[in-house]
Amino acid sequence: MLAKDRVSSSIATSDFISRDLSWMKFNYRVLDQVKKPSRKIFEKLKFLAITSSNLDEFFMIRVGSLYNYIDYGKERVDYSGLREKPFRKKLLQEAQQFFQEQNRYYTENLVPQFEQNHFSIVKDLARLSDKQRKQLEEYFNLTIYPMLTPMTYDSYHAFPTLMNKLLVFGVVTREPDTKKDNKKLSFVQIPQNLPRFYEFDDDDYVTFVPIEEVVRTYIHRLFRNITIQSVNLFRITRNGDFTLDESDDLESSFVEEVRRKLKTRKTGRVVRIETESGYSSWMMRQLINRWNIDKDNLFEVEPGGLLDFTSLWQIVKHHDFRNRVPKTPAPVPPVTYPEMGNEDIFEVLKHRDILLHHPYNDIEPLLDLIEKSAEDPNVLAIKLTIYRLASESRITAALLKAAENGKHVSVLFELKARFDEENNMREAQRLHKAGCFVIYGVSSIKTHTKLLLIVRKDGKQVTRYVHMSSGNYNEQTAKLYTDLGLLSTNEVYAHDVSEFFNVITGHSSPTDYQYLITAPRDMREQLISLIRQEAENAKKELPSGIAIKINSLEDREIISELYSASQMGVPIQLIVRGICCIRPGRPGLSENITVRSIVGDFLEHSRIYYFHNNDEPKVYSGSADVMVRSFDRRLESLFLAADPTVKKQAMNIISYNLRDNMNTYLMQEDGSYQLIKRGKSAPFDIHKEFFRVTLDELESVKLF
Structure with a gap:
C-alpha cells in the first residue's frame, strides 16, 4: 500500500475526526458564502477576507502548535491516527488545496465583477493616467520612501527579523560589470501603518492601487548603481502559539511574562510563506533553509491574484460602497421584555428574567444595567469577568465611572485571551489606576466564563442582579455573533454566581452549586x-x-x-x-x-x-x-x-x-x-x- 493510501485509510477508519482537518472543512463552508449567487460583491469580498483571516490564525495557532511538537521531538497522535510528520504533510496539503481554491475563485469569478460594481484593483501602473501616476510618485517620494529600509543579508549583515503577516519584497541584486557570482539578498518590508491600497475616487468609480505595486515601481531608488536581478513579493506567517511559565504566582511577574511571550509572536518560527509566482529560486532556497521548512510550506499566488485577502476590508468599508452592503435588520425587543427602554431595568428584573438573544435582541438592556449601576447611589458593588472587549468600550467607561463614584468594582481580565492580550492589559491597567480591584486571570487556567454580579441596596434589603452569557461583554461583536445572555435577580443564580466569584477572586472551593x-x-x-x-x-x-x-x-x-x-x-x-x-x-x-x-x-x-x-x-x-x-x-x-x-x-x-x-x-x-x-x-x-x-x-x- 502506498504511503498516501495508508494515510487515507487511517483517517477513514478512525472513529474520531481530526480536529484540524475538521476546521479546514469549516473554512470551506465560509468560502461557500463567497460563492453564494444571492450575495452582492461586497458581501463576497467580506467573506473572502474572513476566510483569509481564519487561515492566518489557523497557521499561527494550529500549525504552530504542531511544529512545537515536531521541533522539540515530542510525540503527538492526531485523532485521525497519524503521527506528527505524516499529519503535518496531510494538513499542509489540505491547506494548499484551500488556498488555491480561494485564489482561483477570486481571479476567475470576483475580479470580473469589479468593473460593473464601479471599482477596480489596478496592479499595472501603466493603466493609470499621467495625472494619477504623478500623484502616486509624489505619494511615494513624500510618504512611502522615507519609511522604507532596505535590509541586506550577507556575511556582514545579520538576517533581519521579518514581521509576521506583513508584505515583504525580497530583492536579489549583484554588482554591475563583474563576472563572478556575487548575488546578494535584501529585504524591503512594507510598513504596517500604510493602507494597503492607494485610492483614486473619481465620481462614481474608485480605483484601488496596491501599495506594493507603488513600491515595486520605484524600488530601484533604494538600490542605486546596483543591478537588480529580481524583485519578489512574499508574506510569512509565524508560530503564534505559546505557553506561559506560571510557576511564580506574583501578579507583576505574570503580567511581564505575558508581555515577554507576546514578543515571541514577532520572532516565532516561520510556518508558511505566501509568495507571488515567478519568484527567484535562489532567494527561495535561502528562505527555506533559513526557516527550516520545505516546499509544502510554500503557498504560491498565480498571476492576477492578490496576497493577503484580509486587505479587502478596505474596499468593503469604503464610504462609497456603504449603501451597497446589505444592512442588518434593527434588533427587536426580547419576547419577555417588549417594553424595553420604557421601564426601570432594576424594577423589571425584580419581577422576571430576561433572556437576550443577540444580535436579534439588542445588547442595550445589559449596557443600560451596567451604566445605571455606575451612577446609582444604591449600587454597592459590581463584579465582572472580561475576555474580549470592544474598542472604546462602554463597559470600561461605566466601570471607571463606578470606581469614581466610590463603588466596589472587581474585574477579572483574562490576559491570555488570544490576540486580545495587549488590549486587555491596557484596559486592566486603566481600571487598576482608577481604584478597581483587578485580577489578571487565575493561575494556569484561562478564564472564559462570562459573568456579571451587581449588588444593590433596596431599603433594608439587598438585591443581587446577575448576567450569565455565552458571549463576551463586547457591544461590537454582539451585533455580529449569535449569543445568549440571561439577566436575573433569582437568588439561586445570585448565590451560585457570588460563590463562583469567590473562587475567581479569592481562595474558595464551594461544595455545591444549584444552577451552575x-x-x-x-x-x-x-x-x-x-x-x-x-x-x-x-x-x-x-x-x-x-x-x-x-x-x-x-x-x-x-x-x-x-x-x-x-x-x-x-x-x-x-x-x-x-x-x-x-x-x-x-x-x-x-x-x-x-x-x-x-x-x-x-x-x-x-x-x-x-x-x-x-x-x-x-x-x-x-x-x-x-x-x-x-x-x-x-x-x-x-x-x-x-x-x-x-x-x-x-x-x-x-x-x-x-x-x-x-x-x-x-x-x-x-x-x-x-x-x-x-x-x-x-x-x-x-x-x-x-x-x-x-x-x-x-x-x-x-x-x-
Missing part, C-alpha cells in the same frame, strides 16, 4: 451524567433525546458517551458550527447521531445543551464548548434555564436551528459536509426568522 455547572471542577462529569441518564431512559423505553448547539465538539470522553447513548437508541441532534470530531451515522456506532453546521450572515456562537429527561427537559447555556481545554484548562460555566419561559426560548432556538434550510450543512460519515437542499419547502433562514419570534410560538415548542 462549572469547569474545571466537574463540567465534563456532570455532562456525562446527563448523557448517561438519557441512555438509561432509552434502555427503559422512556422518552429520551439530546440536542446540543455549540461552536466546537472535540472532547473524546464526551464523544464516546454520545456514541454509547446513540447505541442505546437515544436520538441525538448536534448543531456544531466549526470543529466537529464526532463521526455521525456510522453503522454500529452512531446511527442515531445527526450533525448540522450553520454558516450564514451571523457567526453562530451561542451554546445550548438540551436533555429530554423523560419529558422534564433540562436546558443549559453558557460559555463552554465540548473541548478538552474547556473542561480541563478553563474556568467555564453553564447555567440552568430555570424559568419556564426562558427554557422554552432556549428550546425554540434549537427548534429553529433544526428547521433552517438556507444556511445548514449536514455532516456525512466521512467528515464531509453537504448543504441541505430546500427543494419545494418554504425557505426558513434563522438569521431572518429570529427577528420575528413571538411569545405565543414558545408555548407549543417541543423537541423529540
